Amino acid sequence: MAKITSVRGFRDILPDETPKWQRVEEKIRRIFFDFGIQEMRIPVLEKTELFKRGIGEATDIVEKEMYTFLDRGNEYLTMRPEATASVIRAYIEHHLYEKDPMAKLFTIGPMFRRERPQKGRFRQFHQINVEFLGQEDPRIDADLISMLMYLLGEVGLENLTLEINSLGCDVCRPAFRETAVCFLKEREGRLCDDCRRRLESNPLRIFDCKNEACQKTISEAPVILDFICVECREHFEKVMEYLHLLDVSFVINRKMVRGLDYYTRTAFEITTRSLGAQNAVTGGGRYDGLVQMLGGPAISGIGFAIGFDRLISMLPDTDEGSGSPRIFMAALGEEAQKHAFYLCNMLRRSGVRAEMDFSGKSLKSQMKRADKLGCSHALIIGDREMAEGTAQLRNMGDGTQGPVNIHDAGTILRRVTG
């Protein structure tokens, strides 16, 4: 029979890895708590329309990367390719803005994009999303970004580069777009095939192209920062001012654009060299029009997504250690095993990690297992001990052992934890 394997690009995170995921997640939750960011849990499946409207029809995500299917009942559903649209949908649906004009939300979970898998990219991947809704003050931008940098540092990431840019707003971006397209059209012959296609579909994306010839052309092209309106410029400068105040270092990337349509004004990205070609750990930005675009009131917002899988892969493998049981019950004979079974469970209920063996193997192999599991102690119970009412408690570290009353779980507990 043919083996059933996992779906391409979907992977298992095995017990060896999960402690790392848990440690990071706990730390992040703690930080979010301190910063007053509340969790929201949202569905993995949404109506396709949500992403078409939220992310933009012409984006790669919507055009070719979504897992979309026709549900019974003739409705198109999509496995979410990102979280922001869902968060905003829920925010609008439950009228959260009526309760409190300002919301700071986070969500953690899997996202799905049907791309070709490679290093740091999976079809199911995990993101940590944070959204600050309801205020467009530039200090919010600085607050969010500095929190993000702090968080990544606390988790243990090093050698990060924060790049920021302003993408302008509805007022100033169209003008820039027009001159940029004009400029690029005049030099269409020097652009690569992809970029020529982008001229029609998503011209601003050309600024992101890695092709050398294109880069050369782009280096002479107009830059959005020279076109943004007074309000956008003031906003951007305030963001930088407050980042300085919090001692967050950054570089301005004048050519940075975003792959999703909803971004306005502040855009940022955090990259690292230790991740292969997929060097972005985090991307985010302001999206002042999104809530309205999805049918809500005119409420501004800013947020980011951390690539959880990428973050984890950058962290060194450490021995978490804490997963080792403290004591192993090595029992010989039926009576002894029965008592060990009882003791084992008593100890566990007292908060001591205890293990035992049910296969009736030799003492030697039970001791081997105790060692393999990394137990600090082994309790040896055989017929002799059962008769005497004492067991041998062995310290696996130094090899010393001595008698202990087998009916006195309290003493065993103290000897093991003390």
Added chain:
RNA sequence: GUGGGUGUAGCUCAGCUGGUUAGAGUGCCUGGUUGUGGCCCAGGAGGUCGAGGGUUCAAAUCCCUUCACUCACCCCA
């Protein structure tokens, strides 16, 4: 969607230009100690050589097809 690399034991890999029963290390099991782990020693189990087809007296090895994994492009977290 496009291109490169790789598929041999649970894991990491060797197997040269085709040649008998396909190997090593590690892990696993058992024994050396009639009831004592780590170190050491001995033994054992474990493989449709990714799959299908072809060439040949003979294929893990050569050819074709296919699948998977992987890296890169595209794009993004």
